[in-house]
Amino acid sequence: MKIICIGRNYVDHIKELNNAIPSSPVFFLKPDTALLIRNRPFYYPPFSHEIHYEVELVMKINKVGKNIQKQFAHTYYDEIGIGLDMTARDIQDAAKQKGLPWAIAKGFDQSAPVGKFLPKAHFADLKNIDFHLDLNGKTVQHGNSSLMMYDFDDILVHISQYMTVRTGDYIFTGTPAGVGPVKIGDKLEAFVEREKLLSCLIK
Numbered sequence: 709m710k711i712i713c714i715g716r717n718y719v720d721h722i723k724e725l726n727n728a729i730p731s732s733p734v735f736f737l738k739p740d741t742a743l744l745i746r747n748r749p750f751y752y753p754p755f756s757h758e759i760h761y762e763v764e765l766v767m768k769i770n771k772v773g774k775n776i777q778k779q780f781a782h783t784y785y786d787e788i789g790i791g792l793d794m795t796a797r798d799i800q801d802a803a804k805q806k807g808l809p810w811a812i813a814k815g816f817d818q819s820a821p822v823g824k825f826l827p828k829a830h831f832a833d834l835k836n837i838d839f840h841l842d843l844n845g846k847t848v849q850h851g852n853s854s855l856m857m858y859d860f861d862d863i864l865v866h867i868s869q870y871m872t873v874r875t876g877d878y879i880f881t882g883t884p885a886g887v888g889p890v891k892i893g894d895k896l897e898a899f900v901e902r903e904k905l906l907s908c909l910i911k
């Protein structure tokens with residue numbers, strides 16, 4: 709199983725981090741050891757002092773695919789959920805400055821909490837899925853799939869040119885604006901269409 713994450717898929721978030729709008733989807737990987745499931749707590753890692761949350765819609769791959777064509781892309785996933793692309797922003801900023809990879813900043817243990825999934829049939833329109841993240845009961849990020857520059861199908865078409873997707877892979881589809889730091893004792897709760905699918909305590 710692998711975890712593929714799209715970076716820079718919402719214009720408002722690109723602006724908040726002063727990044728350029730990409731001409732094709734930017735993506736990176738997290739190892740399977742990043743996965744955190746069943747609402748288990750996230751333990752603040754000792755090597756960072758600036759861990760940020762990034763709430764993202766997540767698609768779960770249901771079959772093997774390579775060079776997926778747009779018209780068939782929708783058949784490669786049948787569940788949508790929500791996850792947190794936990795990021796060591798201090799380490800990422802240092803890596804960006806030096807032109808170094810993001811492996812530590814994005815791929816450390818537990819950096820991918822993932823919640824419950826909903827069948828695609830649950831949604832009236834995949835291009836209009838509302839989601840939000842609460843930090844200690846206050847909404848800090850709000851997104852809608854209509855605001856993605858590259859939709860679920862576009863993402864699969866792009867990634868599968870380079871990497872075969874397999875059953876059980878997760879694809880994080882990018883974060884909207886509002887990312888920010890967490891501290892020990894915080895509680896993160898992520899919702900899709902007002903249904904709470906993920907809860908994560910920072911320990």
Ligand code: MG
Nearest residue numbers: 762793882883
């Ligand atoms: Mg992200």
